[in-house]
Amino acid sequence: MSQVSTPLLTRYDLHSHTNASDGNLTPVELVERAIEMSINILSITDHDTCDGLIQARDYILENQRPIELINGVEISTLWENIEIHIVGLNFSVSANSMKNLLNEQSARRLERGQEIGRRLQKAGIDDAWENAVKLSGGGQVTRAHFAQHLVQIGKEKNINKVFKRYLSKGKTGYAPAQWCSIQDSIEAIHAAGGVAVLAHPSKYQLSNKWLKRVIAHFKECQGDAMEVSHCQQPPHEKQFLAELAKTADLRTSVGSDFHRPCSWIELGRNLWLPDDTQAVWTLWNDVKTD
Structure with missing residues (x-):
């Protein structure tokens, strides 16, 4: 596979977060930052x-902002007791x-959060x-x-250290998740007319053998595409992931995966597709706005 990037005349960023989940910016602030970063097509996930x-969609329409918004969401799933994230794009x-x-997932998230609170309470927090x-x-x-x-009350100096000490698997404040399955998430996305994308596969810290297994399972469940560029x-790494996607016949x-302004992650930064890949946006003709 060629090392040369596929030129994108339109700048896409199809994975970002607001303060509706764990991002720091409001939807309006995120939209304005994306415009500032010359993003043409954005998905909030x-x-x-x-x-x-x-x-964000209401704001763009009311103020005629120069950006196109793709409906998106990032769904937490469980596979082989590993948390895997599936991004839904362009669904109703x-x-x-x-x-x-999403109502079921919110209930699961509420239950887990309360359990984390109980476990931290037992630890004196x-x-x-x-x-x-x-x-x-x-x-x-x-x-x-x-x-x-926990950072605010001085337990650790930064969020990464808090996760390592309190919130990662096996630690004091960790509570196991009870998310839906990969298949459940894909079926819901497809039933809503959308496209299912395996999110950030390199972030799960899996061996190549296990990475290929989860990609194969995702494909067996009729998944459509895989993120290869962040x-x-x-x-x-882009080339490697693109080869895996091509082998699995995935877009x-x-x-x-923008969450907050910082020096190492920015909307649209370093996002390009290797040659010989088929982009996920070729799977839709009309952009859903409901």
Whole structure:
């Protein structure tokens, strides 16, 4: 496969987050930052919710902002006791299949968050759940909100250290997730007229053997595409993931997984597709706006 990038006349970023889940920016702020970064087509893919997406779409339409928004969501799933994220793109937000799945996921997230709070309480950290809820600002409560609180009260200097000490598997505040299956997520996305994308496969820290296994399972479940390009990534990794996608007959996608302004991850940065790949956006003709 050629090392030369496929030129994208249109700048895409199909994986980003707002404060409707674990991002720091409001939907309006994210849209304006994307425009500032010369993004033409953006997808907001908050964790198990479309609330930020809906707010962003209303803002774009009311203010005639020069950007196209693709409906998106990032769904947490479990496979072989490993948390795998599936991004849904260009689906109907109003579809019952999607609304039902996200309601179920929100209930699971609530239960898990409360359990994390109970476990931290037993470890002598009071009111962690209540403070995580406050930090979420009414959005989905994630482990990142617990980590922010623990940094604020001085338990560790940064979020990564909090995760390593308190919130990762086997640690004091870790509670196992009870997410839906990969197949359930894909079926809901397809029933809503959308496209299912395997998110950031290199971030799961799997061996090549296990990475190929999860990709094969994703394909068996009728998955459509795989993210092969993100910000912090050497060119050879893009090429490797693109080869895996091609072997599995999957389209390819690009996404920064932007959560907050920082020096190493930015909307649209370093997002390109290797040659000989088929982009995920070739799977849709019309962009859904409901």
